[in-house]
Amino acid sequence: MKNRMGKAVLIMMFCAAGLWQVLSVGEAAAGGSGRLIHKKDSLYHRIFVYRDGSVVTLQFGRRPAVPMQSQVNLSNLRQHMLEYTMLSFCGLLYKPEPERMLVLGLGGGVIPREMRYYLAELEIDVAEIDPEIRTIATEFFGFREDDKLKVHIDDGRMFIKKQLGREPTVKYDIVILDAFNGDYIPFHLMTKEFLEEVKGLLAADGVVVANVFYNNRLFDAELKTFLTVFGRCQVFVGGDSTNAMLAAPGPTGPTLTVREAVGRAKILQRKHKLAFDLLTVAKRLRPKTRPAPRAKVLTDDRAPVNWLRAQERRR
């Protein structure tokens, strides 16, 4: 009897060990980009950091809808590993000499870090909800705060509301919306009411740049919402990725043709000695992109974001 029990215990232990093995392998494989070097459960996310040689990847959750939040090549920080961080520079085409910039969502900190690197006079505020992300960006992704680049731990919408309440209100030349969770953008950072608050912080000749995915029906709703709030919105469509940048200029900002965008990109490319090709970004401008006719504006009252995101975009 005792013997049999001993065997059962032994078998159970083997099974547990096997299961453990399967689970931990699954964990490493899910990232698909190297070895898991850091794992942290924060208040908001299950954070995974993978490393493959000098390439570090940030991921939320094990099988997230957004495959990679951020990716950095530590041996060449100037290299844009993911297309969207490069596309986010399209804001400079509208406002070539920004003095103040607001970025919602830190991630690996690539966008604020690179903007800070090229534009020495630029003051950047970053609103990031998760304090763990700031720690991880600093520890693993080569991100540094300094006197001109500050991270504020706050929900993006609350940060904007607080900034609006300050006297006098500080206006931003470029606002980059890049707040993502493992799923997509939180709904309260996509609605008409939210964008109206953003508009309140935007300089008259400034521009709002939003990182979105263009392969689903939520894109139409987002574009429609931007058009409703800002009157104008241009789209830079990713080539290697399903990312797109919505660029909505303020009332005195320009509307660009592809030729104008390329012309401006050439000047910026030379002036800042950009290590990537801003011309390819400018050429990704699609001036004719319009939302589907039946797309509806997203509001605080009605924003079926998860549902729309799951629907493929009709062309």
Place this chain on the structure above:
Amino acid sequence: MVRAGKWQAVGIILIACICGWFVMELEVLGVRVLAPYFGSAVYVVMGSVIGVFLLSLSAGYMLGGWLSRRANSKRALGINLMAAGGWLCAMPFFTEPVCEGIFNAGLDEKWGSLLAAFVLFGVPTLLLGTVSPTAVRWLTRRASDSGLNAGLVLALSTVASFAGCVVTAFWLVLVSMRLTICVSGAILVALGGTILLVGVSREAQGDRR
């Protein structure tokens, strides 16, 4: 087990189920109601909204238990449901001033969202919480049945709560939130009115007999 008239019993359980549905519908939507003002942080969702609903329900159970001992408990229940429904119908109109006011008072996402959740959802949830104890009392004619009836009401109204959660989160988000809350409120007002009409006239008949 159930000693009241069969159809009356079905009606009572149905009322408990409808209220169970609305409590969870409101809880799921509550997270969305507060997000524009206080974000969607874990404090708002797990702390404020769920916490306020639990506390308000417990107060409602207590009040409902106390009311169930009174002779005019049916009228009390009808009035409670009408009041809860009226509150929900009016809620879309005072959500913004309440949340803006609390936010501008300088309260953060923790205490601000907790206070806002109390102000917005405390009263209707408390009123909906009074239903279950009253329903148990109505169903029970013999003390030995009380546990069975309590189990029946809790089980079925909780299943309805589950359905309310899933349907709201999966499908009702596709339509206007304000509309959903207003329609729910209107249904509660109608339900409360029906209880007042039917229940109170029965009570009067019972008195005559």
